[in-house]
Amino acid sequence: MKKKYTIRDIAELAGVSKGTVDRVIHNRGKVSKKALERITKLLTEIDYEPNLIARNLKNNKVYDICVLMPDPEVDPYWSPCTDGIKNAIIELKAFGVNILTVLFNPQCTKSFLNENENIQIMLPDAVVLVPLFNKESLFVLEKYEELGIIVSTFNNRINSATINKFVGQDLFQSGRIAAKLLYGLRKSEGDFVIIHIDEKYKNAIHMQEKEKGFKSFFDESLKFKNKILTCKLKHPNFESQFNLFLNEHKYLTGIFVTTSKVYQVAEIIKNRTQHNISIVGYDLLPENVAHLKEGTIDFLIHQNPKQQAYLALKYLVDFLLFEKEIPNELLLPIDIINSENVEPFMGN
Amino acid sequence: MKKKYTIRDIAELAGVSKGTVDRVIHNRGKVSKKALERITKLLTEIDYEPNLIARNLKNNKVYDICVLMPDPEVDPYWSPCTDGIKNAIIELKAFGVNILTVLFNPQCTKSFLNENENIQIMLPDAVVLVPLFNKESLFVLEKYEELGIIVSTFNNRINSATINKFVGQDLFQSGRIAAKLLYGLRKSEGDFVIIHIDEKYKNAIHMQEKEKGFKSFFDESLKFKNKILTCKLKHPNFESQFNLFLNEHKYLTGIFVTTSKVYQVAEIIKNRTQHNISIVGYDLLPENVAHLKEGTIDFLIHQNPKQQAYLALKYLVDFLLFEKEIPNELLLPIDIINSENVEPFMGN
DNA sequence: CATTTTTTTGTGTTCGTACACATTTATAAA
């Protein structure tokens, strides 16, 4: 078992003082070529790694981090995120990390912009945000860049030169998974339908990706001869619109709902006693899980918002405090949930 | 955003020296009632939390941890564990944690006992082990208890008073999941079979749990009228035995293999062109994944050995170094894998 | 009241790193 070398050890071995070693490590210059060479050689030979605990104690900085995410009161999908953040707060408190959660209305770009301004006034060291609105997000990201505030994102990926930290999922692939699951469940020939619900705000990229993925699965399958339909439903006429659609399409064998509102679809299907239609949707909302256990919904794809929020924070702190190298893009595994494995995912 | 109070801050506020505050915090006595009360009150009021970084630097202990796990050369199931351990080693090195991996032969209880003895001579601070053999594990656990060595386990749960740290999965539930998946895939009436392969060494508890879970799913379903068969296969007559079984049972609709050797079953099924039999098995061995992508295997249940090993270590270190409260039993979510979501799980 | 003993409180050092500042050595200009 290897000894842990300190700066002092290196200094003694090189016959210099710790100050010189320190200058080499941080290449601050003011070191003679001879000393530089000898110390660098030693450093690599010995595979010196600074004691991160000591380094951190010295730096002793209190990091202020803001989390900006959609208000779970408006869309319950985001509710688990607050738990993930709560966990991060507890865990990171002892390392001098202050985390403040700020909420915005996911149906209102103005709210998003406003809250970002508020955060920018507070000048935190870093921001973790959900860039729900593409245009507005690009705008605020530039601002953060100017202010020298590190930004990390989760759930929604955004293409920006200034941002390079993202925790989320591959949505195209998650669409393919839905397709695979529905195809496997199918008992007879029949059509599939992709349902988008309440698409009034611009999370369209989400659904587009999922739809593309879903369709791509069938493009590859030469055997498949049925249709892939698309159906956009909006409240308050949701129910009547959907019933109309169902009446028009009698050969449905599977439904893919691209959001966590799948329970609304399940509710209607359940009442129609159309029992050979499989349903796949997203997220472990209590309503969805109830339908899953009842058997109305066959599979849920878990986007793991809690873990996304937690990891976005955790990785950011590992980066800030412990210089851990973080992948720019962390794509979480896509969990397939049925009535039997749902339980441990709920607590988690 | 709250200020981080130090011992010195508390001391000043209480009008005493840091030594006295320190004595109160560690209740070492030698403090007057008056001072004790004032300081305790302040401590709770302020919700003082010691700076774990500073505490650790002072303690400055090098922790030696041994990991004892089955040799992946003998059973490739364990191969991902070494990656998980490797990650832990890299990550924890900078915190003064030395991790040494020791392998034993999973087919040989003597090897297990021997390696445990070797570890006990080294006197590490903690041991992470896979208690593959029930009786022998209980024996070595007592020894560790005597030596004051903390033990954490993963993959196999063991019922012992001395051990209270486990990372793994609920195997009963994973059997149920297999049942649910196969039942969902079934296109027509037919029987199911549970296949146990190469059960020469005592991981029987594993398979028993999985079998029980699998059966329990159908016990609840009143609709199910077919049979659940069981079939034990052993090398070297594996293939002939299995073909014999298949010839005898023509009404099979699904196969559940209780280990990672499911690819061996898939191989045979594939060659028999019996195309309406679904297969569910365990673990992301390359052979299994190949069959999954080809379509011979429908679902794999991911036991996540890599993550299990990593988390067992990580949690142990969080406990030793940062006093993080760790749940005695961490049951990882059971991941359902198909050809579409397999990719991110492989790297992970 | 003086002295001893016990109890209580305060001070100083350490952990390893980072950085400011002091000191020494080498080089250039007088």
Next chain:
DNA sequence: TTTATAAATGTGTACGAACACAAAAAAATG
């Protein structure tokens, strides 16, 4: 060679907690 200047190297302290030891205050004894 002497002095001025720059380059290189060394020293000391802080971060916050922990603990050993010194010091002071209180209590017990003569």
